[in-house]
Amino acid sequence: MRHFTRIADLDVTGVAAILDEALAWKKHPPGAHLAGKLLGMVFFNPSLRTRASFEAAMLRGGGNAIVLEVGSGVWKLEDRDGAVMDGDRPEHIREAIPVLGRYVDALAVRTFGALQDDTADAADPVMNAFRELAGVPVISMESAREHPCQGLADLLTIRERFGVTRKLPVTLTWAPHIKPLPKAVPHSFLLTAAAAGCEVRVAHPPGFDLHPAVMAEAQDYARRSGGSVSVTHDRKAALSGSHVVYAKAWGPVTEKAAASEAAARIAAHKDWLITSRTLAAAARDTVFLHCLPVRRNVEVSDEVLDGPASRVIDEAENRFHVQRVLLDKLLEGTAC
Numbered sequence: 001m002r003h004f005t006r007i008a009d010l011d012v013t014g015v016a017a018i019l020d021e022a023l024a025w026k027k028h029p030p031g032a033h034l035a036g037k038l039l040g041m042v043f044f045n046p047s048l049r050t051r052a053s054f055e056a057a058m059l060r061g062g063g064n065a066i067v068l069e070v071g072s073g074v075w076k077l078e079d080r081d082g083a084v085m086d087g088d089r090p091e092h093i094r095e096a097i098p099v100l101g102r103y104v105d106a107l108a109v110r111t112f113g114a115l116q117d118d119t120a121d122a123a124d125p126v127m128n129a130f131r132e133l134a135g136v137p138v139i140s141m142e143s144a145r146e147h148p149c150q151g152l153a154d155l156l157t158i159r160e161r162f163g164v165t166r167k168l169p170v171t172l173t174w175a176p177h178i179k180p181l182p183k184a185v186p187h188s189f190l191l192t193a194a195a196a197g198c199e200v201r202v203a204h205p206p207g208f209d210l211h212p213a214v215m216a217e218a219q220d221y222a223r224r225s226g227g228s229v230s231v232t233h234d235r236k237a238a239l240s241g242s243h244v245v246y247a248k249a250w251g252p253v254t255e256k257a258a259a260s261e262a263a264a265r266i267a268a269h270k271d272w273l274i275t276s277r278t279l280a281a282a283a284r285d286t287v288f289l290h291c292l293p294v295r296r297n298v299e300v301s302d303e304v305l306d307g308p309a310s311r312v313i314d315e316a317e318n319r320f321h322v323q324r325v326l327l328d329k330l331l332e333g334t335a336c
């Protein structure tokens with residue numbers, strides 16, 4: 001594995017292997033397997049869990065990390081090919097990426113989409129420029145298309161609770177928000193759960209479809225893993241017998257003309273708030289997952305987040321565990 005910026009870099013067998021190893025390392029941590037290794041972390045967007053868990057994984061592994069926040073003590077970076085750079089972005093990623101690659105052993109990158117055009121975001125131009133130009137391994141800390149470390153942490157949490165993922169009914173449900181959010185997290189949960197063989201049910205209001213290329217990729221994984229993928233606008237039907245309720249807000253299908261109407265289109269579905277009544281429609285042993293951060297009582301009620309079904313803190317912890325394994329593979333660490 002040269003880079004890890006999408007579930008396709010692991011495929012069905014790789015997802016299972018990373019989850020197996022992360023489970024083993026939780027029981028028997030690997031020690032200073034990253035001694036002498038340096039990770040450069042480039043943030044175009046803010047973070048809490050991603051930044052802290054990557055830094056923790058590097059430091060606890062005996063390595064080190066440097067953090068660069070683009071536009072905050074670091075030049076604003078232009079990413080458009082052919083841009084006339086007469087605005088407020090004095091450096092182009094075509095120079096910045098290979099320069100950074102000369103200083104570190106791997107680059108981790110967070111770069112959200114513009115949310116103006118789903119197909120442009122799904123093409124993931126900035127992350128793919130890092131893959132092309134870095135000269136060192138690149139790992140995604142969430143891009144315009146996917147948040148693959150989140151997807152692996154989600155499935156690790158499910159594996160820990162249920163032991164097996166093959167044929168396990170899980171529901172990814174849309175949740176309301178105050179503004180349109182990216183589709184990277186739902187894309188990654190869908191892809192990773194499909195690769196892990198789950199019976200994935202996606203529930204969302206009309207007009208909030210995930211990107212068709214990602215749906216097709218998930219269907220391919222499901223065919224090969226023994227899982228399945230279905231989509232419905234009837235959340236109650238999706239939840240019936242579901243052992244996982246995964247909530248996430250995301251924006252409507254966005255063409256350039258429709259972007260300005262997105263907030264109003266979301267506000268029309270406030271009744272998709274996740275409450276204890278929502279969970280009551282699922283299996284009795286269902287667990288509740290959300291990648292965090294979460295807006296309480298806008299996306300999910302207090303009673304769900306504070307209730308017995310919630311695994312959101314374990315899920316956030318598991319970011320550390322899967323990333324430690326991934327960093328070992330990308331940085332050619334010394335764990336055995």
Ligand code: CP
Nearest residue numbers: 047048049050291292
């Ligand atoms: N889930 C997640 O990626 O959290 P942060 O945005 O805080 O990093």
